[in-house]
Amino acid sequence: MMNRVTLRKTVISCALLAAALLFAVVFMSLLGSEPLPVRSSLCALASFGSTSCGLTSDQFDILFQIRLPRIVLAAAVGGSLATAGAGYQALLRNPLAEPYLLGISNGAAVGTMIALVFFGANEWTRPLLAFTGALLATLAVYRLARGRAGATPERLILAGVIVTTFLSSVIVFVTTLMDATRIRSFTFWLLGDLSGTSKAMLPVTIIIAIAGALTLTLNARSLNLLMLGERDAFDLGVEVGRVRVVVFLVASLLVGSSVAASGSVGYVGLVVPHLARLSLGSDNRISIPAAALGGAVFVIVADTIARTVIAPRELPVGAITALIGAPLFIYLLKRA
Amino acid sequence: MLDARDLTIAYDHRIAVADITLSLKPGEITAIIGPNGAGKSTLLKSLNSQVSPSSGSILLDGQPLERLNRRTISRRIAVVAQEAELRFPVTVLEFVLGGRFAWATNAGWGWETEHDLQIADAVLRETELSELSGRLMNELSGGERQRALMARALATEAPILLLDEPTANLDLSHQATLLALVRNRCDRKEAAALVVTHDINLAAQFADNLILMKQGRAVHTGTPEQVLQPQILQDVFEVTVLVDAHPVTGGPRVTPVHDTYRHS
């Protein structure tokens, strides 16, 4: 077994995952409720949108206007949530910390709802208020979970239950104020939905995902120490206060932008970082970028399943991630 | 190296430490002993700037502690804790390399240098953990884990070591080993160590200076011979003690005298 993680190992692993991500983007875009000719589609993708590959104009639109943006959004959302999950796990010193389970996604949802109700037309208010909501929820969980011994699994889950249930009531309250029609989108908040791709906000979501992953990776070494005890990290030279603030802000921003774009997609922040650590080690310098890339792949695949398994109807993507994630969560709880 | 003068620390509306003056010199081990609640751990935390004193001053190499940044302090002062939170799987080598953080040029993302690895190897040898370097920390026994904590502190190359009840969870054979490591460090590398401990006899064996604290105050300071006097100890610990010469080391040996409850 490897004694430690090296730069070389990190670069190789990330390169492999990046390749897997590229593969996922290309091949999942061939799948959907409408069949597309494989050869022509691959030709069009490879040539970055050449119209002389043999696709009809409808097929072209399906591939480039509907599927690709959706897949890219899935990657951004998956990467964001997995990175945020890894961040919370290091910060709260607990492998079970996850934005959905801790109610942080609910906080972002409440923020987005307030944006929709009071500032409906302005799209920029949504990720902004989602970020605020996520931040407040994060603070609440952190405060509640802290005890003498740090965030033990029990305190953490308890804190998460308290925050989640409280915010769920707020969500119900807000949805009763909103139009009856908006309530139809209730499953959007609870189970996520990647079908509504706003052309304006997609670049923002991507930028936030990449910037967030980079920021947390650049603090990975500090997080390695923080993960093993706040006091120890302090003694060894980590500026605990500063790193904590950075992780809080970045993780909340990541969750906020994801939820504002696609509702709450659960378990990504739990399953993917855990798998990354299991296969590559707990060192955040490798597990955070690996989680970001792996999360992107995970949600792309989950969303492809969600939009093809009962085609032409669609399932919410959160249903698929939960089907995979919940059993894994139970298994992890038993291990902990 | 580390000088504290008239240190007073108050929190939670009570005075935890009052008017303590101490000085750590290279090559010396200072032990702080005293009953529970005497303020020993609080004093230790202030020396590491984890707790701020209400009055008094702490100078590290002549500079006020509060003016120095975290990294500078960590390069000069290392803390050996009682135990580590090990909720994530880490290998011994990774754990010990954590001690090199304060020396990283790129603290956030940087990777360990050859120099870092050499130092890690050296301290692993010093603490007899070389063979276990690839094992996971939570697979180790209590004593091995304590040695790993020690190794990490040593890896920081800090000349000042602060140890808070380092032998609390160790069985007899490991207690002496640990303090022998500290003694070794102090002798060879001119380090200074401050050990907070409950074990008076262990302190007597290894410490050059003793500070006896009660209710936040330093009641008596000096060499073990000077401090470990029956009357002084009886006043502080409120128990009758017998002090004689240790048959092997010659230093003072403290034995509390209780009423006999066993059948004779």
Add this chain to the structure above:
Amino acid sequence: MQPSQHSRKGVQALLSRTSLKLLPACTLLLTLACASIPKTVPDGPLTRTLTDDAGRRVVMPARVDRVISLAPNLTEIVFAVGGGAQLVGRTSYCDYPPEAKSVAAVGDTMHPSLEPIIALKPQVVLISTASQLEVFTQQLQNQNIAAFVTDPHDLEGVFRSIEQVGEILGKKAQAATLVQTLRQRTYAVEQAVKQKQPVRVFYQLSGEPLYTAGRDSFTTDLMRRAGAMSVTADVPGAWPKYSSESALAAKPDAIILATGGSMGSANSTVIEALRQSPAVLQGRVYKINDDHLTRPGPRAVDGLEEMARALHPDAFK
């Protein structure tokens, strides 16, 4: 023992022996009595049994003066058959006709409250399965309140609902008249569009996320009668969440946006994926009051007429 005690014991023994003999007889009588008491009304000879759309045999008083409606379409039907005075409770979404708003509200369609319902002492509660209130129905039964379930999947089902409500409220004649009028209007529309080529229509129930009308939705039936062919007519379910790709690939010639009623201004634009569809390019996007298309009540025929006129304007000169 004293003689008095002896006799007391004897009486007790006699009583106990008699009780024992009478016990089976009493039990039998009690069971018969209970079985004959209708579940909803204690001890009334004037009851009747109707079968609702869920196949349940519902027992209720022969004369119903107090009814609660738990769905907007049912409220509209109650008023339309002239039973407005008998309505003692409605949901907060029941906003038509305007007189309905002065009736006490007992919660919303998804989560009606049991307590206000009980407090209003209804004799019958009208439920629409669209609200998925099976569990709630059980709760009502436990309170001895008759729950009548309606479940129309097509226009005929809507007419049946009107007749059922008319029967319940003692307004059979008014109901029959209303149904006849509605049938006539329906027939007129069907005749007008009979010769026309059915228009391929996509029904957009809501935008992002995209929902449409499926096989089990009565709106699909309305569209068929209006001279349209819904491109999602075969999709399982009533209001399925639909793939944008499939909507695009369907290339509908007309799009119906359900908006302007309870929806307000929501859903008033066609989704991105359909912006290049024949419907949009030809300007055949029609906004129709969503309440006329999603509430299986008398106004459904309004919706039918509006759709038909929009899709086949030359048939109605």
